[in-house]
Amino acid sequence: MQLALLSGFVVAGFAPLLHRWFGARTPLVMALLPAFLAAWLMGLWPNVTSGETLLLEWAWVPGLDITLTFLIDGLSWLFAMLITVIGALVLIYSGEYLRGHRDLPSFLVVITAFMMSMLGLVLADNLVTLFVFWELTSLTSYLLIGFNHTDPDSRKAALQGLFVTAGGGLALMAGLVMLAMAGDSWSLYELVQRGEVLRDHALYTPMLICLLIGAFTKSAQFPFHFWLPNAMAAPTPVSAYLHSATMVKAGIYLLARLHPALGGTDGWVITLSLVGALTMVTGAFLAIHHTSIKKLLAYSTVMALGTLTMLLGVGTQKALIAFVAFLVGHSFYKGALFMVAGILDHETGTKDVTAMGGLRQVMPLTAVVAGLAALSLAGLPPLLGFVGKELMLAAVLEAVDWRPLLLALALVAAILTLAAAAIVALRPFFGRRQETPSTPHEPPRAMLAGPAVLAVLSLLFGLMPGLLDSLASVTVAGIALEGGEGGAAEVHLALWHGFNLPLLLTFVSLLLGLLVYRHWDTLRTWLARLDPLMKRGPEAGYDALMAGMVAFAYWQTRMLQNGYIRNYLVMTLLVLVGLVGHALFFRHAPEFDLVLSVYLHEAIVVGLMVAGGVSACVMRSRLAAVAAVGVMGFSIALTFVLFSAPDLAITQLLVETLTVILLVLVLFRLPHFATLSTPGERLRDLVVASLTGGLITLLMLSVLAGERLPRISDYMIANSQPLGHGHNIVNVILVDFRALDTLGEVFVLALAAIGVYAMMRFHASSQWTQPSPRKNDDD
Amino acid sequence: MTRTGTLILNVAARLLLPLQLLFSLFLLLRGHDEPGGGFIAGLVAAAAFTLYLFAHGRRAMSEMLKVSPRDLVGMGLLFGVLSTLPAWWNGEPFFTAQWWTIPVIDFKASTPLIFDIGVYLVVVGSVLMAITALVKTDQHDDES
Numbered sequence: 023m024q025l026a027l028l029s030g031f032v033v034a035g036f037a038p039l040l041h042r043w044f045g046a047r048t049p050l051v052m053a054l055l056p057a058f059l060a061a062w063l064m065g066l067w068p069n070v071t072s073g074e075t076l077l078l079e080w081a082w083v084p085g086l087d088i089t090l091t092f093l094i095d096g097l098s099w100l101f102a103m104l105i106t107v108i109g110a111l112v113l114i115y116s117g118e119y120l121r122g123h124r125d126l127p128s129f130l131v132v133i134t135a136f137m138m139s140m141l142g143l144v145l146a147d148n149l150v151t152l153f154v155f156w157e158l159t160s161l162t163s164y165l166l167i168g169f170n171h172t173d174p175d176s177r178k179a180a181l182q183g184l185f186v187t188a189g190g191g192l193a194l195m196a197g198l199v200m201l202a203m204a205g206d207s208w209s210l211y212e213l214v215q216r217g218e219v220l221r222d223h224a225l226y227t228p229m230l231i232c233l234l235i236g237a238f239t240k241s242a243q244f245p246f247h248f249w250l251p252n253a254m255a256a257p258t259p260v261s262a263y264l265h266s267a268t269m270v271k272a273g274i275y276l277l278a279r280l281h282p283a284l285g286g287t288d289g290w291v292i293t294l295s296l297v298g299a300l301t302m303v304t305g306a307f308l309a310i311h312h313t314s315i316k317k318l319l320a321y322s323t324v325m326a327l328g329t330l331t332m333l334l335g336v337g338t339q340k341a342l343i344a345f346v347a348f349l350v351g352h353s354f355y356k357g358a359l360f361m362v363a364g365i366l367d368h369e370t371g372t373k374d375v376t377a378m379g380g381l382r383q384v385m386p387l388t389a390v391v392a393g394l395a396a397l398s399l400a401g402l403p404p405l406l407g408f409v410g411k412e413l414m415l416a417a418v419l420e421a422v423d424w425r426p427l428l429l430a431l432a433l434v435a436a437i438l439t440l441a442a443a444a445i446v447a448l449r450p451f452f453g454r455r456q457e458t459p460s461t462p463h464e465p466p467r468a469m470l471a472g473p474a475v476l477a478v479l480s481l482l483f484g485l486m487p488g489l490l491d492s493l494a495s496v497t498v499a500g501i502a503l504e505g506g507e508g509g510a511a512e513v514h515l516a517l518w519h520g521f522n523l524p525l526l527l528t529f530v531s532l533l534l535g536l537l538v539y540r541h542w543d544t545l546r547t548w549l550a551r552l553d554p555l556m557k558r559g560p561e562a563g564y565d566a567l568m569a570g571m572v573a574f575a576y577w578q579t580r581m582l583q584n585g586y587i588r589n590y591l592v593m594t595l596l597v598l599v600g601l602v603g604h605a606l607f608f609r610h611a612p613e614f615d616l617v618l619s620v621y622l623h624e625a626i627v628v629g630l631m632v633a634g635g636v637s638a639c640v641m642r643s644r645l646a647a648v649a650a651v652g653v654m655g656f657s658i659a660l661t662f663v664l665f666s667a668p669d670l671a672i673t674q675l676l677v678e679t680l681t682v683i684l685l686v687l688v689l690f691r692l693p694h695f696a697t698l699s700t701p702g703e704r705l706r707d708l709v710v711a712s713l714t715g716g717l718i719t720l721l722m723l724s725v726l727a728g729e730r731l732p733r734i735s736d737y738m739i740a741n742s743q744p745l746g747h748g749h750n751i752v753n754v755i756l757v758d759f760r761a762l763d764t765l766g767e768v769f770v771l772a773l774a775a776i777g778v779y780a781m782m783r784f785h786a787s788s789q790w791t792q793p794s795p796r797k798n799d800d801d
Numbered sequence: 802m803t804r805t806g807t808l809i810l811n812v813a814a815r816l817l818l819p820l821q822l823l824f825s826l827f828l829l830l831r832g833h834d835e836p837g838g839g840f841i842a843g844l845v846a847a848a849a850f851t852l853y854l855f856a857h858g859r860r861a862m863s864e865m866l867k868v869s870p871r872d873l874v875g876m877g878l879l880f881g882v883l884s885t886l887p888a889w890w891n892g893e894p895f896f897t898a899q900w901w902t903i904p905v906i907d908f909k910a911s912t913p914l915i916f917d918i919g920v921y922l923v924v925v926g927s928v929l930m931a932i933t934a935l936v937k938t939d940q941h942d943d944e945s
Contacts, residue, residue, distance in 0.1 A: 084894045668836040676844035680928055683851055687935040747900060747909070748833035756838060757913040757920070758898050764916070765881050768923045772874045775927035779871070782934035 026062070027092075027145070030055055030138035037130035049117030050468075052130055053110040056137060060106035063099060070099045071492040073499065077147065077211060086150075087208045093147035096497030100346070101144040101275050104267040104353045109137045111472035115361055116259035118469040119368060129169060133263070136162035140268045144275055149198045149208045156194065156240075156272065160187045163269050167256040176255040182564065186239050186249045194236025194276075200229035205283070214283045217503070221287055230289055233280065241273030241327045244301040245560035251308075251320040258364025261316060262472075265323045266357035271349070274330045278345065278501045285337050286503045291423055294335025299431040301328025306438035310542065311549055314373045315363045315446060319356065322399065322442050325435055326352045329414060332428065336421045342498045343513050344413035350490065351410040351480065355398035358476035359446060362392045365469055366450055371459030375445060376543075380455030385464050387474075389451040394477035396447030398484070400440045400535070401528065404517055405484035408528070411436065413515075415524035433527060440535025445542060487515035592706070595714045603717055612720050614727035624664060631657040644689045652682045669752040814856035818865070821849030829921050830914075839917035843924025850925070851932055859936050870929035877922030884915035 033055055041048045069076060076094040094102075116133070120126050139158035146152040161184070168180030204223040205213040213220070220226065237243075242250035250270060254261055264270065277294070284290060305324030312318045326348070333345040365388055366381070367373050382389045398407030418425070418432045464470070483489060495513040519525065538545065582593070606612055634654030641647040655678035662671035699707070738751050738759060746754035756764050825845040832838030854862040863869075888897035900911045 080892075081894050669838065669841065672836060672841050673844070676841060676848060679848060680844060680851070684931060684935070687932065691935075746833075746898065746913070747911070748913075750832060750834050750836060750838070752836075753832045753838040753917075754913075756840070757833075757916045761885075761896055761898075761913070761916055764920065765885075768881055768920055769878065771927050772878055772923055775874060775930040776871075778931045779934045 026059070027138060027141055030059075030141070031135055034131050034134035034138065037134060038127040041127040041130065046117065046121055048126070048130060049113045052134060053113040055134065056106040056109040056113065059141070060103060060110065063103050063106065066094060066099065070094065070096055071496055073496045075211065075500075082148075082151070087148075088150045089148045089209075090151055091147040091209070092145040093211050094145065096493060096495075096500045097275070097278055098144045100350070100493060100497055101271070102141055104271075104350070105137065105140050105144065108263060108267040108353060108357050108476070111357070111475055112259050112263040112361075114468050115262070115364070115472040116257075118466050119259050119364055120257065125169065129166075129257075132162050132165045132169075133260070136166060136264075136268075140272070143272055147210050149202055149210065149213075152210070152276075153191075153195055153198055156236075157188065157191050159269055159272060160184060160191055160240075163187070163253075163264055166260045166264065167253045169257050169260065170255065173255065179249075179252040179255040183249045183253045185568070186246055186564070190236045190239025190246070193232045193239075197229050197232030197234075197236055200225045200232065201280075201283075204229060210279060214279070217283045217286075220283050226284075226287070227289065230284060230287075230293075233276070233284070234293060237273035237276045238297065238331075239273070240276075241270050241331065242301075242324055243273070243297050243328065243331055244304050245563075247301060247304060247324045248559065248561040248564065250324055251312075251317050254314075254316040254320050258316070258360060258367060261320070262357050262360035262364065265320060266360060267353040270323065270327055271330075271353075274327065274334075274349070277331065277334050281334055281337065281342075281501045282503055285334070291335050291337060294331050294337075295421070295424060295428060296335075298328045298330070298332025298335055299428050301325070302332060302435045303431045303438075304328070306435040306442065309442040310438055310445065310538065311546070313376045313546070315366060315375050315450075316360070316373055318375070318442055318446065319359055319363055322439060323352075323356055325439055326356065329432075329435070332432075333414060333417060336417055336428075337503065338417060338420055338422070339498065339502060340413065340420055341417035342502055343494055343515070344410065344417045345501075346494045346497050347406070347413050347487070347490070347515060348410035350483065351398060351406040354476045354480045354483075355395040355405075355407055358391060358395035358473040358480070359399060361469075361473040361476075362388060362395065363446075365465045365473070366462075368469075369460065369462035369465060375449045378450035378456060378458060379453040380451070381462055382451040383455065384462050385451075387464055387470060391470065391473045391477045392451065393447050394481055395473065396443040398477075398480040399446070400443035400532075401436065402440075402532070403484070404481070406480045406487065407484070409484060409487045409515055409517060412519060412524045412528065415527050416519075416522075419523060433531060436527070436531040437534045437538060440531055441538035441542065444536065444539040448539070484517060487517060490515055588707075592710050595710050599710075599713050599717050602721060606717070606721055606724065610724070612724040614720075614723035616723070624661075627657050627660050627664065630654075630660075644692070645686070648682060648685045648689065651685075652678060655681070669750065810856045814853045818849050818853050821852075822846055825849065825921075829917060832917060833913065839920030840924055843921040844928070846921070846925045847928035847932075850929055854932065854936065859933060863933075866929070870926040870933060873922050873926030874930065875926075877919045877924075877926060880919030880922060881916055882919075884912040884919060887912055 033052070037048065037052065040051055044051050066076065074095075076092075078092040078094070080090040080092075082088050082090040092098075113130075113133070116129065120129060123129070136159060139155045139162055142155035143152060143159060146155055164180050164184040167183050168177050170176040201213065201220070202208050204225045205216045205220050207213055207216070220229075223229075239246045250265065253264070256264070302325050305321045305326075305328055309318050309321035309325065312321065329348060330345060330352075333341045333348065363373070365385075366378065369385065370378055370381070372378065394405065398405035401407045401411030415429075415432060415436070418428050421428050491513055494515060498513060583590070631654050634650045634652075634657060638647045638650035638654065641650055655674065659671045659674035659678065662668075662674055735751075738755055741759075742748060742751045742754045746758040748754040748758070825842040827842075828837035828845060829839055829842035830837075832842065850862055850866060853865060885896045887899045888895060891897075891899065893899075898911060898913050900909060902909055
């Protein structure tokens with residue numbers, strides 16, 4: 023199955039080719055991939071709902087304990103299902119939304135790759151694999167957010183999203199490493215069973231902080247929430263996908279996954295509850311501040327993410343059930359609403375809700391879909407959003423810590439969200455018909471299909487929440503604290519819980535929410551006075567940080583990389599001498615016995631080498647200096663021959679030849695030595711050179727003298743033929759034993775060549791002209 | 802820099818190029834058992850083309866090479882990465898060497914060989930890229 027997932031990346035690569043074959047229907051064809059994966063997941067339904075945990079094992083890099091094992095239980099099944107189903111709908115939708123767009127093929131490549139990365143993230147069992155997919159989602163979402171790459175705002179938003187999430191990714195990596203160290207395993211499946219050990223470990227607090235930074239940045243929790251609304255610069259299918267079911271839920275997924283391992287402590291409960299509640303209110307408050315429909319929805323997503331985090335913080339069984347119901351509900355209605363927003367934008371030519379009105383008459387179907395989804399967002403019966411919100415309020419009423427504060431914040435958020443839902447559903451469709459930049463009419467079927475399916479699903483699961491019972495049971499059992507109360511209890515979701523406090527709260531929020539909606543326009547002008555304060559929010563901090571980093575980079579580049587290659591060389595050599603010298607003298611005292619038994623021919627070769635080195639230093643002509651260095655190089659090759667290392671000798675000879683050629687090519691372009699170094703500089707160079715040479719000599723002698731460590735070459739010699747099927751040990755090491763290193767080196771070589779090429783091109787195009795000593799009669 | 806002229810160099814480069822390329826292939830293929838290997842073979846091939854470049858000029862060398870050195874680098878990297886994949890097919894860890902014997906000529910093909918070919922291409926491409934970049938700029942200077 024891992025192959026099926028990886029094949030998704032291959033399919034992504036073939037998108038341009040498919041586009042040539044199928045033209046505008048390509049998105050429909052591509053949608054078959056997530057549809058197939060969803061069907062496969064559906065086939066696992068009986069296993070998953072019976073509480074089974076499927077581990078599809080596959081070693082990837084066993085030497086480093088990295089596996090491509092997939093872990094499928096309730097939680098990952100749920101996420102994978104949302105990703106594939108909404109992914110298929112979004113692909114169908116994007117075919118219409120981006121019809122005829124020049125960059126449609128590249129869009130398909132990236133969004134499919136993103137989909138696969140996201141799937142890999144939620145299915146990965148290994149921490150390293152999880153991290154790799156996590157970073158892949160950051161990278162692909164960067165490309166998706168910056169899809170309109172000619173627009174500077176769009177590029178800026180994409181970069182901001184990347185910096186925030188990839189920056190958090192660094193913290194996450196540190197956290198994951200600590201997690202693996204503390205739990206002595208890289209497998210999530212094993213780690214979640216070692217909660218006791220992890221929570222008592224000395225690394226618990228730093229580990230928790232790092233993991234939370236990673237999850238909070240990805241899931242746009244306060245104070246990192248600002249990147250998400252800015253990411254609305256992306257085309258709407260991207261927003262519908264990334265910000266309903268996928269990208270931003272990755273952090274939530276991680277938190278839920280780690281809840282049994284790390285949750286339940288004071289640090290976890292308080293941080294998650296408070297950060298979540300704060301994010302929830304901030305999101306809801308900022309949502310009604312905006313008139314752009316996409317921004318409004320983006321902030322309500324921030325609100326939903328805050329709610330989910332808060333529920334994980336509260337962590338009781340009720341809270342976890344609410345978590346599952348709210349998660350599913352939110353993915354459905356938010357995906358639908360984003361797609362409706364895209365339809366409105368597409369049809370009317372504006373994103374501003376205050377500029378729309380009375381669209382109900384021209385787009386009745388869209389109005390119905392929007393209405394259903396918005397009812398779910400508002401948390402009103404009989405939709406799934408209502409089930410989720412009721413459970414959320416009930417869970418908050420039972421919270422152990424900070425109950426009054428959480429309840430107050432949850433109520434405020436509910437009121438404001440209801441107002442936001444009313445704005446989205448009522449404002450564009452009801453009221454007086456307004457003139458819009460383009461004349462709206464009902465969108466094509468393919469565009470309406472996605473939101474309609476999601477809205478109907480919201481309604482279906484709202485009327486029959488029992489359908490989710492078995493899934494919710496196993497998911498809650500999977501993420502509940504081990505030994506916590508009633509982890510394996512049966513879950514019964516219901517629309518109607520009788521007259522109770524949550525229902526009363528819903529009623530109150532309905533009244534107050536409609537009140538807010540009625541006075542929205544006055545409220546907004548009033549809120550506009552807060553603008554100066556808003557400008558000083560976390561985003562200002564981000565901007566200041568970025569500006570500071572650029573200034574620092576500028577400063578240190580001018581300090582360290584001033585363009586004089588001799589300074590680089592001196593710096594590099596001094597660092598080498600410092601580090602190696604420290605290790606040699608302070609950690610292993612150098613000991614050696616100097617035995618001088620030299621043959622005559624060896625002495626001659628060494629003499630040649632020394633002569634070459636000295637003459638290179640004193641020559642006044644560049645060409646002669648190059649020749650002298652060449653003599654030294656060839657003598658070194660000769661040494662290799664004398665000590666029977668033919669491979670090294672051949673390599674050295676060839677490298678030396680080509681180096682001389684390259685140097686000569688460069689030298690022809692330079693003027694004659696204009697100024698020779700001052701005596702002071704020469705002295706400095708002499709000191710550095712002697713230090714380096716002396717140290718390396720000492721190092722060699724002490725390596726030869728005592729065999730402190732076992733020689734690795736013995737293993738290579740013994741196993742070269744049996745394991746590598748080759749007699750040439752050097753080659754077997756290069757292409758078999760150490761092939762990964764070689765692969766890295768080959769990439770470095772390619773990069774260096776590209777660097778040289780780019781640098782020469784840059785010079786060629788600039789006004790850097792130098793009289794060439796020879797005429798070119800190439801042409 | 803790319804100066805044509807001396808008859809001996811011209812003729813020698815023309816005659817030596819195929820020999821040097823053959824030799825580089827020889828080094829590449831025997832590298833697993835005897836001194837040789839992709840890196841060395843790549844350097845030999847690069848040197849051969851460089852000699853040809855000095856004798857006949859950049860344009861003639863590009864025509865002889867047929868593909869751009871940049872593409873050689875890309876192809877080499879691709880070969881390198883592709884050679885890691887067959888192990889997956891057999892359910893073995895990433896990069897495990899796979900060996901096949903081609904029956905009629907009794908030639909031992911393997912993923913290390915594919916990898917070595919990748920190294921070979923990258924080395925040839927990188928060296929030629931650097932050298933042609935330097936030579937090209939020279940030419941540009943002459944024109945300006």
